[in-house]
Amino acid sequence: MRDDLDQQFAGFGAELPPVAWASPTEIRRRGDRRRLVRTAATGAAAVLLVVTGVSTAMALGGGSAEPQPGASPQVSASAGVSDIPSTALLTPADIGAGVELMPGEVDDPRYDSVARCQSEGMWDGTPKAPVAGYAVRRTAAYRLDPARQTAEYTQWVGGYASAELAAQQLAHDRAGFEHCALLDMGGGFTHSFTISETGFAGDESLLVTFVVKMPDKPDRTFLYATFRVGAVYAVIHNREGTSPAEVRQLAVRAAERICATMAVC
């Protein structure tokens, strides 16, 4: 049956009618629209939460004034972070000569192999990530090669309602790297995480080495730096070939920028 089926499939679709393919530009535009819609939806949800919170506070306090239009989400200073200014993020020059900023948002840090390891029962996800998640975030993507369409460096910065919540997030991520240190992805692919260094930036930090092993191809190695400064948690992904010393230096610079521009240190 195997041979019969292989034979049946050999010519499968060889004579498919002409297909009117969308151009790569159109596909990318469609993807960008999805990203914008998702970002707008997230923003709308955040605004809704803030308005709900304000209304509840007003009701409890007996106030009657409407919330001011355009008022930005406020978390009390003692509670954590309510805004991340763009100056809190690395500039292209911080990373190196010839580096430029790219348009668009960077996705929230998510490690597919960690998620898979969790779904396969290798890790129960403890300590848990904070249920409330971050209150605000700001991201930046950078590239060295202007012809590239994908970022070579990214920085993700999340502001939490308290330093404890940010620490909880970092502890969760750290446990994920530790419990899912080596994952067989099948087909000869493996993903591995190693926490190579700690304590080099901010209040606490991790330098994570992520290695993808592929059959018949050279290994690929990426370095991540994750660190916390007060109620701010940040993740920097680096282009392949970046040395640990460079990654540490970038993380230190990024932590300094956060300290210099936000009241979290």
Add this chain to the structure above:
Amino acid sequence: MSPPSFDEFYLSSRQRVLRYVYAVNGDLQDAQDVLQEAYARAWQHWGRIGDYGDPEAWVRTVAYRIAVSRWRRTKSALTAHRRHGAEPAAPAPDENTVALVTALRGIPEDQRRAIVLHHLAGRSVAEIAAETGVAEGTVKARLSRGRQALAPLLRTETTGRRHA
């Protein structure tokens, strides 16, 4: 070694993935729509996907999920539409392809996916297990049952068409 750009990846893989989606969902027009959505999602996450080994498997998986979701949502409406004699929007593929697609639609979804990944996309049992998130033994069982289920359908389809 640098990863392919999104445009290169899209242009070089789309025809292969189209055949896969078409084999799974049996509707060429719908397969095209599904695929464009899957590639748009790939572009959204390209910073991560582009660097990780097998972006084509990622697109296949996403396309499959979209196809299944659409198929379940529109199944009854589509059935009613076809019952009333509506013509497919796209021209039909060649006779053998149509026969195979028709037979594939006669077997369960999981078996169909395993059969198509193995025989059309050329994936090993281990790779199918990784891509579909099940154990290798489950993949072997689906392939075996799928082949058994397909055998009579293919004979019927082929015989029917040859003698039509």
